[in-house]
Amino acid sequence: MLRDLRRSTRLRVAAAAALSSMIALGAIGVVFVVQTQDRLEATATYTAKQRVYRIQELLNAGTPVDKINSRVPDLLYEILDREGKRVASCPATWNGKPLIARAESAGTGFTDFRLYDVDRNQREPMNCLAELQEYAYRDKPEQLDESQPIPLYNAMGYSEDQRYVVYAAATIDAAALTAAETTRTLLLVGIPLVSLLIGVIAWFAVRSSLRPVEALRREVAEISGHDLGRRVPEPGGRDEIPRLAATMNTMLDRLDTAMTRQVQFTADASHELRTPLTSMRNQLEVLLTYPDQIEWRPSCENALLDVTRMEELVADLLLLSKVEAAETGLVPVPLAEIVAACLDGREPREGVTIESDVDRAAVVLGHRTRLTRLLRNLVDNAERHATSSVRVTVSIVDDDCVLTVADDGAGIPEEDAERVFDRFVRLDDGRDRDEGGSGLGLAIVAEIAHAHGGTVSAEGSVLTVRLPRVES
Template sequence: MADRPSPFRARAAAARRRLAAAVRRLVAAVRRRAPGPTSRLAAAVHRLEPRSVRTRTTIAACLGVAAVLLVASAAVVLLLRANLVRSVEAGAREQALAVAGTAADGHLPGQLPLGHGTDFIQVTDADGKVVAASQNLAGHPALTTGDEDRDSFDLGVLGDEHHQRVATVTADTPNGPVTIRVGASLHTADTAEDLTTAGLAALSALLVATVGAVTWRATGRALRPVEAIRSEVAGIGDRGLDRRVPEPGSDDEIARLAHTMNAMLDRLEAAGVRQRRFIADASHELRSPLAVLRTQLEVAHTHPDPAVRAEMVAGALQDTDRLQSLAADLLLLARLDAAGHDGPRETLDLAELARTATAGRPRVALHARDGALVLGNRLWLGRLLTNLLDNAQRHARTGTTVRVATDPADGSVLLDVGNDGPPIAPADREKVFERFTRLDDARSRDDGGTGLGLSIARDIAALHGGTLTLVDGPGTTFRTTLPGAGTRPE
């Protein structure tokens, strides 16, 4: 009976198998992460790729000009060689025809004279026997044709190796047909081709170098303002928004870029000024009610009279309501300042919104016709109406008037909210829309205003593509102009 393996050996074998599997997984992971030849080549190419726009532009210009010159030079050389070879072939054929005419007349001499540019002449009969030849082929057998080119002959007998063009002509003679072969040298054509190629190569190299130098210099001059803009922008911090990038005197893309950058810096500076002013005004507005609230609570905490404590607590509750209202207005302003945050929109009847907003308010005269449709956010347009009504009632002597109408000229919707209170001076007509602004006759904090109502109303009107302005007339009237539902806001 065979021995059974011990538990220790079984566990050891299982451990070895798990270790081998772990090693295989580790090797596979390393192989997957190890860069292959393609990735290494791509990384090397990426490292060699020029980073500078100036360098890339110069290389691209040089390569483009080199490609054009290469094509043009090749075309010139090919045309030149074709014309020279055609001339050589024409001369060889002309001499072959002249020899054929002499042979046809029966006056073919045994030794033929060579013309200008002609290397050899050989005349053979129908049996391949040489009947006449030039002096350099006298006594030599008939030329043998190569296997690959019918115009290629074994000319080792001439003791010179150079390109040939052979013209072959057949003629009838009194002794039978003969074949006349005249070989013309291409030495002149080859020399002209070599000289032309060398000249074009030198000229092309000079042109490429010139283009590279001109492009490098021109690109450097063109990018110099960009570098100045970059260095200036790099030096602008959150405390240096008053700095501006230099604008070149030219009227090109870089000048427009510098102008756009300066306009953006103007907006950033204005936004920073508004933010700092808003923070300062908010801190000031919050400090006063908090100080009053703390004083009231401290007095109520230490005062022995219950009636006085109750009065102080009631005043503290009023200041708490004011703080809550101020915090809500600040939150709404933050939402209005968020770009593009205008909430869901729907088609609304502004006359219906005005009826809802004026319901339950005393001494409010409403003049509104149905059909004053606008595309907007119901909650925010309701807040606009509420703010205007609160402001109008706060400063009215006897009553407030609300009018909703449609302008027949452009289809816009007009909302007028006015009162019979003291008019606002022309110098203060824009000031009243600034945040935390109270005019001299309206500085009392007992009226419940936070100084943000008109600013919020104007921001809401602007988000809906409209305007909020003061109009001339008795008392004070604020006019909101909104695009009709059939028009799109700007």
């Protein structure tokens, strides 16, 4: 059961949907978080630069260093003299170490600051602590750990007289950072949940989509070899399911046709071979029973005739089975060449002449050997029933190539005009197996004509085949 579930299309599609959505959403989330962090850091760095410019303006305007803090008590800054000694800062640190680390050569830098470094005994106003405390208290207002580092994004500059180095810093906006961290947490939790939801939706969507397929499968599974006439229902719509049902019905049509042909072939062979086999058996049994009273040569000659008749019958049946299959390798064939191949060197029976009238522009797309067999069967049939003449005509009518074979015999009765093209049909004047053939000649003609997209008809003593014409 578990193995079948792992092989299930629904599970594979659902897992693929969930995994792909997780990868896609995760990539989008990472890009979003990184870009948000970059924007927050860039904003903090820009704020630090603006603070440096403000202090520089005060120094350049002649404001004493010890008065800077009263003018900008809310800024995070540090001023050093030429010897690197700190002369002013907000806030002041109790251990005397620099408040802000040295900036990079590009004029900006980054340092970590801790609240426990602040000198609480400083008398000057330190409104700048509000910014640090707002950042530190943003997520833990009741349990502040003053040893936790506060990231400062700093910038540097020089006073106009080059006496002082000015450093200023800024923290990331606490509210914006809190929103970004909340968004990151939501993404970490939400992306797997959304991916799982997408997988579940994909599971049910595929299950719903495959329900008609499962119905088709059950329907096809119930169709046995003896029930090929059944067809699966074709649902409405234009998606893949109706096309699948139509394809299955087409396949069932082909299987039904193939099975019918196989059954018909078997029935035809068994029916037609029974007579010569019975004749051979009787002759051989009589010869063995009365070896001194029966001459063996006539019996063997009769048996040989039966063998020849069976050989011809089997060849015709095999030809029919091949003709019924799909035609391949079709090429343009001039019917004039077919008539020439059939009639040149042919010796009709005594008292019968064969004439032809061929339009050389008549070209069809077909199988040369099969078309030659078609015409030969028509001429054989006409010659067998003709009184004195047979005429073969090839013409072009309504963009079709029309092949006509006529004789001056009694002709086919109107009621037999369609039946004559069935298998093993022999009319009253042609029932002699020795003279009338196996009864497959005109059936082969009809099958070859249909395989080439044409039609065949009989009217009296005139047999007509119409085939689609192609340009030579």
